Amino acid sequence: MILPGDVFIETKKIMWKEKFHIGFFLVLINTFVFLFVSAPELLNDKKNNQIKKQNQLFQTDTLKNMFDQTQSVDAQGVDAPIASDQGSLSFLKDRLFWDRSQKFPFQGDAVVIAKNKQMILELKNLYQESTQFKFGLGPEATTPWAWLTYQFMHAGFIHLLMNMIFLILIANILIHRVSQEWILLIYVVGGIGAGISYLFFAANNDIAMVGASGSLCALISFLCVVENKKNIQWSYFISPMKDGYGIIYMPAYLLFPVYLISDFTSVLYHASGVAAGAGGAVAHSAHIGGALTGFFLGFVHIMLKQKSNSILPEQSLGASCSQ
Numbered sequence: 474m475i476l477p478g479d480v481f482i483e484t485k486k487i488m489w490k491e492k493f494h495i496g497f498f499l500v501l502i503n504t505f506v507f508l509f510v511s512a513p514e515l516l517n518d519k520k521n522n523q524i525k526k527q528n529q530l531f532q533t534d535t536l537k538n539m540f541d542q543t544q545s546v547d548a549q550g551v552d553a554p555i556a557s558d559q560g561s562l563s564f565l566k567d568r569l570f571w572d573r574s575q576k577f578p579f580q581g582d583a584v585v586i587a588k589n590k591q592m593i594l595e596l597k598n599l600y601q602e603s604t605q606f607k608f609g610l611g612p613e614a615t616t617p618w619a620w621l622t623y624q625f626m627h628a629g630f631i632h633l634l635m636n637m638i639f640l641i642l643i644a645n646i647l648i649h650r651v652s653q654e655w656i657l658l659i660y661v662v663g664g665i666g667a668g669i670s671y672l673f674f675a676a677n678n679d680i681a682m683v684g685a686s687g688s689l690c691a692l693i694s695f696l697c698v699v700e701n702k703k704n705i706q707w708s709y710f711i712s713p714m715k716d717g718y719g720i721i722y723m724p725a726y727l728l729f730p731v732y733l734i735s736d737f738t739s740v741l742y743h744a745s746g747v748a749a750g751a752g753g754a755v756a757h758s759a760h761i762g763g764a765l766t767g768f769f770l771g772f773v774h775i776m777l778k779q780k781s782n783s784i785l786p787e788q789s790l791g792a793s794c795s796q
Contacts, residue, residue, distance in 0.1 A: 477693075477728060478642030479720055480708040495653040496644025499660060500637045503685060506625045507633050514604050515629065535585050536593075540570055543577050566680050566754070568613065571597040600680065609681030610668045619681075624664035626683035636685045643692045646705055651774065656692070659770055663691020663763045670762020687759040690736070691767035693728050698771025700725035736760040 574593050579586045600606055607615060610623035627633040647656050667687020696705070704722040711717045739757040 474710045475731070476638075476642060476708045477696075477705065478646050478708060479706045480638075480642065480710075481718070481720065493653070494644075495648065495656045496641045499644065499657075500641055503625050503627065503633060503637060503640075506622075507627050507630075510604055510608065511627060512630075535581065536589055538581060539574060539577075539579050539586065539589060540567075542579055543570060543573055568597075568680060605681050605683055609683040610671065611681030612672060612675055613681070615681075620665055620668055621661065623668065623681070623683050624661070624685055624688050627685070628683055632684060636689060639689050640685065640692075642708075643689065643696060647692065647696060650699060655774065659691050659695050659767060660685075660688045662770065663695075663766045664688040666691065666766030667756075667759040667763035670765070671756050671759040673762075674758035682756050682759060684756075684759075686756070687763035690733060690760045690763035691770070693732055694764040694767030695771040695774070697726050697728045698768055699774055702726060733760070733764050736764070 571593050574590055604626065605628070606613075608619060608622040608626050609615075610619045616622075627636065644656055664685070664687050667690065668682070671682050671687070702724050705725045707721050707723050709718060709721055736757040739755075
């Protein structure tokens with residue numbers, strides 16, 4: 474395993490700028506939102522048991538057959554939803570299928586079809602009551618603030634933990650190179666860019682997205698640009714034995730092939746930009762949007778810095794003449 478930054482660093486060695494560290498500030502906000510918004514719902518046994526019970530009752534084969542029937546336009550002119558490519562059961566997260574299943578003239582066992590229609594309707598209602606729908610970013614508009622709130626929401630503890638580890642590592646590298654205002658700007662604007670990319674690829678058939686991954690990809694790609702061929706710290710861990718872990722120095726541009734290139738290639742195989750992952754669905758399209766935003770902001774930062782450096786000598790000369 475290899476991670477950017479120094480994961481073995483002691484707290485006293487972390488760069489504290491004016492007793493404030495933007496990385497820890499962002500981690501604190503993400504953690505606070507998870508504990509007081511997401512976690513209560515995840516720990517709600519009643520709702521979780523209800524969802525599990527419904528999933529057990531789903532007649533998978535019949536539902537798949539119902540979904541396949543909606544992939545063509547029937548004689549009455551009912552529009553078909555866009556086909557999903559996220560896995561065998563991904564159609565259960567297809568909002569258009571939820572809506573159209575209630576009016577589509579399905580062929581088959583009428584009793585089972587009616588039962589499945591009711592289950593799909595209940596699943597839709599559960600989703601619309603969830604924090605993911607209320608604070609996440611999806612094709613179905615909720616509030617303009619969703620563009621910001623989704624960046625601080627997470628689907629589970631592991632999701633939060635992994636993102637926060639990367640956030641503090643990347644932020645602690647960048648804080649030595651750019652202002653904290655720039656880091657916050659990249660995080661927020663990168664998240665917005667990630668949201669635009671997600672909605673562009675989603676084609677109105679995906680549920681709301683949550684997570685800071687898009688913002689993190691923006692920070693990673695920004696670091697790739699501003700540092701380019703310069704060496705940065707990387708932490709490696711092979712084993713807990715002596716010399717099995719430590720710090721090495723490699724160019725910053727390696728961040729792209731290590732962490733971002735897989736997102737670009739994944740979209741080639743998944744038209745929706747979303748693919749099944751170890752912890753659930755992964756919005757690769759959002760990662761791409763965040764990365765592209767970070768690349769753009771990186772070049773903007775370089776141009777502004779070059780412009781500032783070219784102006785400073787002239788200002789100094791003017792000041793000396795006036796004296």
